[in-house]
Amino acid sequence: MSEQRVEFPAEFCLADYFLFDRIDEGLGDKTAVRFGDLDYSYAEVAERSRAFASYLQSLGVRPEERVYIVLPDVPAFAWAFFGTLASGAVVAMGNPAAPIEDLGYVLEYSRASVLVTTPEVARGLAASLELSPSTDNHHLRGILLVPHSSTGEDCEASLGVPVELAGRNTKCEALSEALRVGRDQSFQPVGVARDDVAIWLFTSGSTGRPKAAVHTHRDFAYNTEVYAKRTVGYRSDDITVSASKLFFGYATGTNLMFPFAVGATTCLFSERCTSQALMQAIEMYRPTIVTNVPTMMAKILQHDAERTARGDDPLDLSCIRFHLSAGEALPPALLERFVSRFASDVYDGIGSAEMFHIYASNRPGDIKPGSLGRVVDGYSIAVLPAEAEGPGEEPVPQGEIGVLWVKGDSVAQCYFQDRDKSWQTFHGYWCCTGDLFRIDGDGYLWFEGRADSLFKSGGIWVSPLEIENCLMEHDAVALAAVIPAEREGLAKPKAFVVLREPLVPEPLEGAISGDPSPGSVESMEQALQEHVRHGLSNHKYPRWVVFVDDLPKNDRGKVDRKALIASEQESNH
Numbered sequence: 001m002s003e004q005r006v007e008f009p010a011e012f013c014l015a016d017y018f019l020f021d022r023i024d025e026g027l028g029d030k031t032a033v034r035f036g037d038l039d040y041s042y043a044e045v046a047e048r049s050r051a052f053a054s055y056l057q058s059l060g061v062r063p064e065e066r067v068y069i070v071l072p073d074v075p076a077f078a079w080a081f082f083g084t085l086a087s088g089a090v091v092a093m094g095n096p097a098a099p100i101e102d103l104g105y106v107l108e109y110s111r112a113s114v115l116v117t118t119p120e121v122a123r124g125l126a127a128s129l130e131l132s133p134s135t136d137n138h139h140l141r142g143i144l145l146v147p148h149s150s151t152g153e154d155c156e157a158s159l160g161v162p163v164e165l166a167g168r169n170t171k172c173e174a175l176s177e178a179l180r181v182g183r184d185q186s187f188q189p190v191g192v193a194r195d196d197v198a199i200w201l202f203t204s205g206s207t208g209r210p211k212a213a214v215h216t217h218r219d220f221a222y223n224t225e226v227y228a229k230r231t232v233g234y235r236s237d238d239i240t241v242s243a244s245k246l247f248f249g250y251a252t253g254t255n256l257m258f259p260f261a262v263g264a265t266t267c268l269f270s271e272r273c274t275s276q277a278l279m280q281a282i283e284m285y286r287p288t289i290v291t292n293v294p295t296m297m298a299k300i301l302q303h304d305a306e307r308t309a310r311g312d313d314p315l316d317l318s319c320i321r322f323h324l325s326a327g328e329a330l331p332p333a334l335l336e337r338f339v340s341r342f343a344s345d346v347y348d349g350i351g352s353a354e355m356f357h358i359y360a361s362n363r364p365g366d367i368k369p370g371s372l373g374r375v376v377d378g379y380s381i382a383v384l385p386a387e388a389e390g391p392g393e394e395p396v397p398q399g400e401i402g403v404l405w406v407k408g409d410s411v412a413q414c415y416f417q418d419r420d421k422s423w424q425t426f427h428g429y430w431c432c433t434g435d436l437f438r439i440d441g442d443g444y445l446w447f448e449g450r451a452d453s454l455f456k457s458g459g460i461w462v463s464p465l466e467i468e469n470c471l472m473e474h475d476a477v478a479l480a481a482v483i484p485a486e487r488e489g490l491a492k493p494k495a496f497v498v499l500r501e502p503l504v505p506e507p508l509e510g511a512i513s514g515d516p517s518p519g520s521v522e523s524m525e526q527a528l529q530e531h532v533r534h535g536l537s538n539h540k541y542p543r544w545v546v547f548v549d550d551l552p553k554n555d556r557g558k559v560d561r562k563a564l565i566a567s568e569q570e571s572n573h
Contacts, residue, residue: 036152
C-alpha cells in the first residue's frame with residue numbers, strides 16, 4: 001500500500017526512453033541483443049528501428065494505427081517493436097505458434113495497418129486475408145516477412161514473397177527490403193505524447209476471445225522505473241534470458257524493455273521453449289537474470305535429475321543473480337527444491353496485462369517463501385469483498401480472502417471494443433484483478449486462486465491451488481493440476497500429476513493377487529489421496545488421480561487448465 005509518483009514530460013516516446021537515449025548516453029557500441037553467435041549493438045538496433053519507422057511513414061501508416069508483430073524471438077522483433085513506437089503507431093503482438101484462426105481474429109479485431117510475420121504464418125493467413133474486411137477497407141497496407149530463423153541464423157536474410165501472397169492489393173515484401181527502403185529516406189520524427197496509445201497487451205482470453213488492454217507510453221516507463229530498476233534492480237552489466245517469449249507482455253518487459261532501459265544485454269533463442277532449449281540458452285549466454293515460470297522450474301529440476309541419473313554433469317546455474325517468476329502460482333515446495341538445488345534467489349511476483357507488469361513482488365533481501373511478496377513502491381493494493389463494485393468499499397479483515405484491487409500509473413485505459421468489461425475492471429487509477437488474495441500482518445500477499453476457478457465440493461468452496469500446493473509437498477510429485485470433475489451431477493476434485501520418477505512396479509514375494517504393488521498406479525494414487533486427506537479437509541482430497549508425462553501449456557507457458565477441463569467434459573459425453 002505504498003505509493004510514489006514518477007513524472008514524465010508531456011512529449012515522451014518509449015522508443016527514446018528504451019533505445020535512443022542509450023545512444024545519447026554513449027552506449028552505441030555496447031551489445032544490445034545476442035542471437036546465438038550474432039551480436040547487435042545498440043547503435044545497430046537503433047539504425048534498423050529508425051529505418052523501420054521511416055518505412056512505415058512511406059507506407060502511409062499514421063500515428064495510433066496498429067502494427068501487428070507476430071514473430072518468434074529473433075532480433076528483428078526488437079527493431080519492429082521500437083520502430084513502430086518511434087513512428088507513433090501502436091504495437092500489437094501475437095504468438096506465431098498460435099492457431100491461424102486466432103491470429104486472423106486479432107488481425108481483424110486490431111484493424112492492423114501492417115503485419116510483420118514469418119512466411120509460414122503469412123501463408124496460413126492467406127485465405128483469411130483474401131476475404132478480410134480489413135483488406136477490402138484498405139486497413140492492411142503492408143505485410144513484412146521475416147525468416148523463421150533458428151538461433152544464430154540471419155533473420156535479415158533475403159526471401160521471396162510466397163505465391164499465395166503475390167498479386168494482392170496489400171503490399172508484401174521482406175522486412176530486409178523494407179529496411180533498405182527506409183534507409184533511403186530520412187526518418188521524420190513525430191511528436192509523441194506520454195498519454196498517446198503505445199501498445200495493446202492482450203489478455204490470455206480466460207473468458208473467451210482475447211481482449212486488448214490499451215496502454216499509453218507512460219505506462220511502460222512507469223513500471224520500468226518502480227519495478228525493474230527500484231524493486232528487483234536491473235543493472236547495465238546484466239545479461240537476460242527468458243523462458244517466456246517476447247510476444248507475451250511478461251517477457252516483453254523482462255527480456256526487452258527492462259534490459260534496454262539500463263543498457264544491459266538481452267539474449268534470444270527462437271526455438272520452442274523446453275527445459276533443454278532453455279538450458280542450452282543458459283549455457284550459451286551465461287545470463288545473470290532469467291525470466292521463468294513455475295512449470296519450467298519444475299522441468300529444470302527434472303532435467304537436472306535425469307542428467308545426474310545418467311552420470312552427466314549436473315546443471316550449472318551459478319551465473320544467475322536471480323530468477324523472476326510470475327504467470328501462475330509458485331508452489332512453496334517447488335520453490336524450496338529449486339532454491340536448495342541451485343542456490344539462486346527467485347523473485348516471485350504478480351502482474352497482469354491490465355497493469356502491464358509486476359505490481360507486487362518478492363525482492364532482494366525480502367523474500368517470504370510461498371507469498372507473492374509486498375506491493376511494489378508506486379502501487380497501492382486493497383483486498384475487497386467479492387461483491388465490491390468500486391475501490392472505495394471496506395476491505396476484508398486482515399488475513400481473510402477477497403478480490404485484489406490494484407492502483408498505479410501503469411493501469412490501462414480500457415479494453416478495446418468492450419465497454420461493459422472495461423467498466424467492471426477499470427475504476428480510474430484502480431483495477432479489479434479478479435484474483436483472490438489475503439494479506440498477512442506484515443503486508444505480504446498470498447495468492448488463493450482466481451475467483452472464477454473455485455468450485456464447490458460437498459457444498460463447500462474448494463480452491464484448486466490449495467490442493468495443488470498440498471500435492472506438490474509430496475516427495476514423489478513434480479507438478480500437479482486440479483480441476484473439478486462431475487459424477488452423477490456432483491463436482492469433486494480430480495488431479496493430474498507429473499511424477500518426479502516414473503512408476504516401476506515392484507513385485508512382492510507372496511503378494512495376494514490383486515493387491516497393488518508399491519510401485520503401482522493404484523498404490524501411488526492411494527498415497528497421494530491420503531497425503532491430501534492428512535494435510536487438508538477431507539472433502540478436498542482428489543477423488544481421481546491421473547498420472548501424466550506432462551501437463552498441457554498455453555502460449556504463456558502456464559498450465560492450461562481450460563484444456564484439461566475441456567478434455568474432461570468431452571470424455572463424459
